[in-house]
Amino acid sequence: MELYTPDQTDRDILTLLQKDARLTYKELAAMLHLSKSPIQERVKRLERLGFISSVVALIDPNKFENCMISYLQVQLTNHSVNAFRLFQQEVSKLNEVLECYHTTGGFDFMLKVVARNMIAYNDFLINKFGRLDNIGTLNSSLVITQAKRETALPV
Amino acid sequence: MELYTPDQTDRDILTLLQKDARLTYKELAAMLHLSKSPIQERVKRLERLGFISSVVALIDPNKFENCMISYLQVQLTNHSVNAFRLFQQEVSKLNEVLECYHTTGGFDFMLKVVARNMIAYNDFLINKFGRLDNIGTLNSSLVITQAKRETALPV
DNA sequence: GGTTTTTGCAGAATTTAATTCTGTTGATGG
DNA sequence: CCATCAACAGAATTAAATTCTGCAAAAACC
Numbered sequence: 001m002e003l004y005t006p007d008q009t010d011r012d013i014l015t016l017l018q019k020d021a022r023l024t025y026k027e028l029a030a031m032l033h034l035s036k037s038p039i040q041e042r043v044k045r046l047e048r049l050g051f052i053s054s055v056v057a058l059i060d061p062n063k064f065e066n067c068m069i070s071y072l073q074v075q076l077t078n079h080s081v082n083a084f085r086l087f088q089q090e091v092s093k094l095n096e097v098l099e100c101y102h103t104t105g106g107f108d109f110m111l112k113v114v115a116r117n118m119i120a121y122n123d124f125l126i127n128k129f130g131r132l133d134n135i136g137t138l139n140s141s142l143v144i145t146q147a148k149r150e151t152a153l154p155v
Numbered sequence: 156m157e158l159y160t161p162d163q164t165d166r167d168i169l170t171l172l173q174k175d176a177r178l179t180y181k182e183l184a185a186m187l188h189l190s191k192s193p194i195q196e197r198v199k200r201l202e203r204l205g206f207i208s209s210v211v212a213l214i215d216p217n218k219f220e221n222c223m224i225s226y227l228q229v230q231l232t233n234h235s236v237n238a239f240r241l242f243q244q245e246v247s248k249l250n251e252v253l254e255c256y257h258t259t260g261g262f263d264f265m266l267k268v269v270a271r272n273m274i275a276y277n278d279f280l281i282n283k284f285g286r287l288d289n290i291g292t293l294n295s296s297l298v299i300t301q302a303k304r305e306t307a308l309p310v
Numbered sequence: 311g312g313t314t315t316t317t318g319c320a321g322a323a324t325t326t327a328a329t330t331c332t333g334t335t336g337a338t339g340g
Numbered sequence: 341c342c343a344t345c346a347a348c349a350g351a352a353t354t355a356a357a358t359t360c361t362g363c364a365a366a367a368a369c370c
Contacts, residue, residue, distance in 0.1 A: 017212035021176065024356060035320050040357075042318095053215045056306050057172035060208045064310060071226075071258065071265055073296075088302035100303040103226065105296035110226055114308060141228075141260035147243035148255040151211050153269060155219060179327060190349045195328075197347095 004049055009034070010042055011155045014051065017043070018152035021055045058151065066116040068142065072129075073107035075137040083134050084108075090132050096124045107139065159204055164189070165197055166310045169206065172198070173307035176210045213306065221271040224298040227284075228262035230291040238289050239263075245287050251279045262294065 006014070012032055016023055025036045025043070032039065046052045061067045076083060084102070091100050091111065099112040115121035129135070161169070167187055171178055180191040180198070187194065201207045216222045231242060239257070246255050246266065254267040270276035284290070 014212070014214055018214060019209075019211065021210045021212040026356075034318095036357090037321080038319050049218075050215055051218050052212045054174075054213045055176045056174065056211065056213060057169070057176040057207045058209045058211060058306070059169055059173060059308050059310060060205055061308055063204075063206045064308075067308065069256075071256070092303045095309065097303060098305040098308075099301070101224075101226070101296075101301050102299045103296035104299060105294065107296065110296055110298075139260065141256075141258035141262065141265055143265075144257045144259060146254070146256050148247045148252060150253040151213070153214050153216055153219075153222065153253075154250065155214060181327075189347095191328090192350080193348050 004045070006046065006051060006155070009038075010046060010051075013039065013042055014046065014155045015152065017052065017055075018155075058149075068115055068117060068121060069146075070113045070115070070121060070143065071141040072111040072113050072125075073139040073141070074109040074111060074135065075107045076109075076134045077136040078134050079108070087132065087134055091129075094124075094128055096128065107137070159200070161201065161206060161310070164193075165201060165206075168194065168197055169201065169310045170307065172207065172210075173310075223270055223272060223276060224301075225268045225270070225276060226296040226298070227266040227268050227280075228294040228296070229264040229266060230262045230293075231264075231289050232291040233289050234263070242287065242289055246284075249279075249283055251283065262292070 009032060013028060016028060016031065023031075025039045028039045028043075029036050043052070061069070076087060087109070088100060088102070091097055091109075096113050096115055097111050098114055101110045102108065103110050113121070113124065115124055125138070125140075164187060168183060171183060171186065178186075180194045183194045183198075184191045198207070216224070231238060242264070243255060243257070246252055246264075251268050251270055252266050253269055256265045257263065258265050268276070268279065270279055280293070280295075
């Protein structure tokens with residue numbers, strides 16, 4: 001179904017739009033030495049084919065008090081295929097979980113979790129996450145500061 | 156300097172724009188039962204004051220082969236203030252590093268790293284990251300699959 | 311090899327959204 | 341009680357997105 005391979009121009013567009021999605025076609029065209037038409041066609045194609053999954057506003061968490069981030073590493077007790085799938089399903093329903101990765105290493109999953117404060121985080125761990133089946137070892141790494149925030153993938 | 160506290164309408168706007176930054180003022184206005192003017196004024200203010208830090212296109216990494224993600228936990232050997240600052244400075248210059256968090260827990264930092272493949276990742280670890288001063292213990296968690304990807308903070 | 315089709319590009323015309331401007335209301339403060 | 345400011349609404353203007361037409365080069369076909 002998916003047989004389109006972005007060329008260099010497409011990848012240049014993606015690189016620019018990852019930094020600033022409010023660049024106009026005119027601006028993109030000027031930067032890439034093309035006219036508006038091919039730029040728009042390429043952007044629309046990249047959207048239609050799912051290379052661009054969405055356009056979002058990034059919020060600065062530091063502007064809001066009551067916002068803490070934690071990376072939570074999780075080891076399951078049962079490692080069957082079904083157990084893995086069920087865990088991912090259930091954890092995806094939790095609003096506090098921003099990201100969920102199945103990883104190699106000492107733990108099975110790495111979760112990015114957001115909470116208002118430590119009390120809310122504790123409540124999440126005990127009363128929401130803790131109620132899931134199949135949870136073994138946990139390891140929380142609370143974010144103190146963030147030195148870099150880069151959404152752009154090198155495409 | 157920063158004495159503005161977003162009200163509920165502002166936070167509603169942020170919630171919506173975090174999901175889809177291409178909503179027009181007209182659409183936002185309809186959703187929030189206002190006219191275009193106050194919506195635009197609020198959005199512009201949220202941008203000006205830094206609550207909205209940027210608007211970006213999100214790319215689906217799965218559409219590209221040759222893209223692996225790793226979470227790299229780092230323990231420093233020297234924990235002085237200057238050593239911390241220097242590490243964050245230097246690591247922020249590395250293109251492979253998407254995010255860098257100073258965290259609590261067994262390690263000092265958690266880095267999100269992107270590479271084309273295992274060879275490139277190894278090259279990054281040995282020849283780029285490994286050349287930094289003050290590196291103690293390392294622990295790589297390679298991302299196998301991603302179950303959830305949520306950019307929106309609950310504001 | 312010549313013809314047709316497709317693809318990428320350019321530019322103009324149209325539609326739509328963003329921006330700017332003007333005015334109103336209601337709350338705040340001297 | 342009047343002046344000031346903030347939030348809102350709506351109209352006018354400007355700018356961008358979209359759509360349409362056409363051209364030229366590459367690819368596919370006979």
